[in-house]
Amino acid sequence: MPDKLAISNLNAWYDRHQVLKEINLNIVPNEILAVIGPAHSGKSTLLRIINRLTESCPGLRWQGSVWLDGQNINRLPPTELRRRIGLIFATPVPLPGTIFDNVAYGPRLRGHPRKRLLTDTVERCLRAASLWEEVKDRLHTSALRLSGGQQQRLCIARTLAVDPELILMDEPCSGLDPISTAQIENTLRELKSRYTFILVTNNTKQAARVSDRVAFFLSGELIELGPVSQIFTAPKDPRTDDYLAGRIG
Amino acid sequence: MSPAQTPAKPVVLVPPSTWQTIVWVLLGLMTLGTVAILFFIIGYIAMRGLPVITPEFLFSLPRHMGKEGGILSPIIASWTLTLLALLIATPVGVGSAVYLTEYTRESAITKIIRFGADALAGVPSIIFGLFGFILFVIKLRMGWSILAGGLTLALMVLPTIIRTSEEAIRTVPLVLREVSLSLGATRWQTVTRVVLPNALPGILTGIILGMGRSIAETACVIFTAGSSLLLPRSLLDPARSMAVHFYILAREGLSLERAYGTAVVLVVSILVINALAYTIMFRFMRHRR
Numbered sequence: 001m002p003d004k005l006a007i008s009n010l011n012a013w014y015d016r017h018q019v020l021k022e023i024n025l026n027i028v029p030n031e032i033l034a035v036i037g038p039a040h041s042g043k044s045t046l047l048r049i050i051n052r053l054t055e056s057c058p059g060l061r062w063q064g065s066v067w068l069d070g071q072n073i074n075r076l077p078p079t080e081l082r083r084r085i086g087l088i089f090a091t092p093v094p095l096p097g098t099i100f101d102n103v104a105y106g107p108r109l110r111g112h113p114r115k116r117l118l119t120d121t122v123e124r125c126l127r128a129a130s131l132w133e134e135v136k137d138r139l140h141t142s143a144l145r146l147s148g149g150q151q152q153r154l155c156i157a158r159t160l161a162v163d164p165e166l167i168l169m170d171e172p173c174s175g176l177d178p179i180s181t182a183q184i185e186n187t188l189r190e191l192k193s194r195y196t197f198i199l200v201t202n203n204t205k206q207a208a209r210v211s212d213r214v215a216f217f218l219s220g221e222l223i224e225l226g227p228v229s230q231i232f233t234a235p236k237d238p239r240t241d242d243y244l245a246g247r248i249g
Numbered sequence: 250m251s252p253a254q255t256p257a258k259p260v261v262l263v264p265p266s267t268w269q270t271i272v273w274v275l276l277g278l279m280t281l282g283t284v285a286i287l288f289f290i291i292g293y294i295a296m297r298g299l300p301v302i303t304p305e306f307l308f309s310l311p312r313h314m315g316k317e318g319g320i321l322s323p324i325i326a327s328w329t330l331t332l333l334a335l336l337i338a339t340p341v342g343v344g345s346a347v348y349l350t351e352y353t354r355e356s357a358i359t360k361i362i363r364f365g366a367d368a369l370a371g372v373p374s375i376i377f378g379l380f381g382f383i384l385f386v387i388k389l390r391m392g393w394s395i396l397a398g399g400l401t402l403a404l405m406v407l408p409t410i411i412r413t414s415e416e417a418i419r420t421v422p423l424v425l426r427e428v429s430l431s432l433g434a435t436r437w438q439t440v441t442r443v444v445l446p447n448a449l450p451g452i453l454t455g456i457i458l459g460m461g462r463s464i465a466e467t468a469c470v471i472f473t474a475g476s477s478l479l480l481p482r483s484l485l486d487p488a489r490s491m492a493v494h495f496y497i498l499a500r501e502g503l504s505l506e507r508a509y510g511t512a513v514v515l516v517v518s519i520l521v522i523n524a525l526a527y528t529i530m531f532r533f534m535r536h537r538r
Contacts, residue, residue, distance in 0.1 A: 053431060056423055083433035093428050096447055105442075106432040155428075162432050 002070065004029045004166055004196045005050065010064035012045055012220075019045050020062070021220045027166070032188060032197040034211035034228070036204055038248065041217040043200040044090075047168045050198075051087050052078050068166070086159035090171040092151035094143035099126075099135050102143045102154055106162035121161055129157035130187045149180025156187060166196045174202060185210050204244055208232050216240045218248075294512045301510030311478045315494060316503050320511050322480045326395065326488035327518070329481070330474060331463040333399030334406060339456055341403075342410030343445075346452075349411075350418045351440055363412075370408035374462075377405040378472035386473055393487035398474030405469055406459030413458065417451020418444055450530055457526050461519055467492040491515045 005027040012020035020042040027033050035043050045060070052073060054060050066073045073081055083106075094102050103122040107113050113121070122139070126132040131153040135146070143154055152172055159167060173181040181203075188197060188210050201207055207214050207228070214231040216224045216239075224231065224240045235241045242248045263271075305319055312318035345362075353359055381401025391397040421444050429439040445452070467490075475487030476497060489497070491511050498508035 051431060053427060056427060078430075079433050079435055082431055087431040089424065089428070089431075091424075093422075093424050095425060095428060095443060105429070105434075109432065109434050109438055109442075158432065 003027060003067070004069065005198075006067040006070075007046075007050075008065050008067075010046075010049070010062065010066065012042070012049060012060065012062035014057070015059045019220045020049075023064070023222050025215060025222060025225065027196060027198060029196050030192060030194075031212040032192055032199055032210055034207035034214045035198060035200045035217060036202075036207050036214060036243075037217035037223075038243065039202075040219075042220040043217055044170050046217075047087065047170050047198065047200060051085050051168060052081055053087065083162050084165050086162060086164035086167040088152070088155055088159060088167065088169040088172045090174050092148060092155045092175075094146070094151050094154055097143060098140045099143045099146070099154060100139040103157050103161050105158060122157075125157040125160040126154075128160050128187070128191060129153045130183055130190075131157055147180075149176050149183060152176060152180070152184060153187065156184070160191075160195075164195070166198070167191075169197060169199045169201075171200055171202055173206065181206070204232075216243065218243070291516065294509055294516060297506065298509030298511070298513035301506050302513060306507075306510055307514070310480060311494075314501075314503055315478065315498050315507060320491065320494060320507070320514065322478055323489050323491045323494040323511065324514060324518075326474070326481060327464055327490040327492070327515070329395055329484075330398050330402060330470060330488070330490055331460055333395065333484070334402035334463045335456060335460055337400065337403035338407045338410050338459060342407050342455070342459075343414050343452060345407075345411045346414035346418055347440055347445075349415055351436065351444065363415075366408040366411050370412065373468075374405055374466055375468035375472075377401055378469040380404070381469065381473040391485065393473065393475030393477070394485045395474055395481055395488050396484040398470050398488070398490075399484070401469050401473045402463045402466060405466070406462055409462070410452075410455045410459050413455025414448070414452045417448040417455070420451065421447045449533065453526055453530050457523060460522055464490075464519060464522075465492055465515065466490075467496050471496070491518075 003026040007023055007025040010020055010023040010025075011018065019040075023042075023046065035046065037043055045057070048054050048057060048060075049062050050066055050073070054062075068076070068081070068084060076084075095105060100122055103125050104118050107118060107121055123132060123136075126135065131150060134150060135154075143151065146154060156172075173184055176184070185206065188199070191197075199207070199211060211228050213226065214228050215222055216231065216235075216237075218239055224235060224237045226236070231240065232244065235244065239248065307319060307324070308321055309319035310321050311323070349359055349362060378401065381397060381404065385391045385397035385400050386393060389397075425443050425447065426439050429443045430436075434442065470490045471493050474490065474493075476489040476493055477487040478489055478494075479486070481488040491514060495508050495511045495515065498504055498511065
């Protein structure tokens, strides 16, 4: 199967400090690729480069190429690229406004969809993010009143409403309790048949639970990439073993 | 003898709890003083001015240089001048602020622009008045007119609107912009749908400040809009604002009572606009919380 996303010879620097070193990585359709590694190993920078959301990182420079369905992402207009590649942030950030407005934000950017169509989209996406049952009676109340876990699922629904092909997640459960985390992981499993995910996580157990393949990053280098069962049972690189055993990071 | 062996004994002249009381009383007195002076001024103006205020005073034109009759034309002049100034200054000011914060990177040029705006905000209004007189009244041949006055007032309040809008826009968290961009929004969509709505309270504060300065302005207006007591029929007619009317009535000793009556209407106008602006803002924000 052709790669959904291919990264070749990617290098990135913050001023003089190199944060990603010669990364080569591919993501196949409908898989969940977990990216694990200690803090400051370049995981979040990688996601920002893929989504070209690098303006808020002053001093960041990068070289190499990233291909989405065989197209160089630098050739795509940023707005189209970001419609095709969604990004879920570590802390859930609802836009000020109602639950409905949040999910409808993406569709509304592309003109004025018919009200009926918009309502259907909002319901479909909230259902897909397993949030519908909890909020169906208060769609028009503020999104800021939801709990942290609900807010993160709202952010997932909001991203789904844009209809992306690939979804990047930057430690989406880092601030959440175990129950909310489990809900989000279930959502991920259900969505896998339709989307492709890159899941950056600090939680190696989470990687083991939901991912198909795992990439282990350390100090900007891709140390090891392999199927989840192999990485967790028979890592080839001793550093992977050390990290998973809690000896580094 | 090393310092470690002789721990410095704290010298307590006044125990902390006494300090606490002293500070409490002092701060309380300061607040009370400020509020008292404020109420004294408003009370004094109201006492002198309220007896003059009748429907006739509000709704008829001045007669005999303002000694008799009402202040209908100054009321209309003040409101049109202020409205015109804000209609010009708000889009330009907010636009500049958006440009400075969202469309440029911090550089020497933005620093110079910002410094220029700050310097302009501190320029005395009479200088703006003279400038407006030379540019609009003489050079551009507008004559003493509401248009020239409104344009000059707009220039005067522009720096305030730019700087307060800029500060307000800066307080909108970066991550909200990133969320919007990550959903495929363009920069402009992000500005109009996320940045400006969230900066609105701050921007509105700047506009209200500018409005207060415009409606209360005397020096700037007398040079550019003139002091005609006739009812203006177009933007090219001269007019006398309430502040100018107050100044002339009091200074020429025409009628101190009517001067204070004008002051009451002026103060009430400012209060009404403030209340209105905050009500609108509150209604808007309620849907977003």
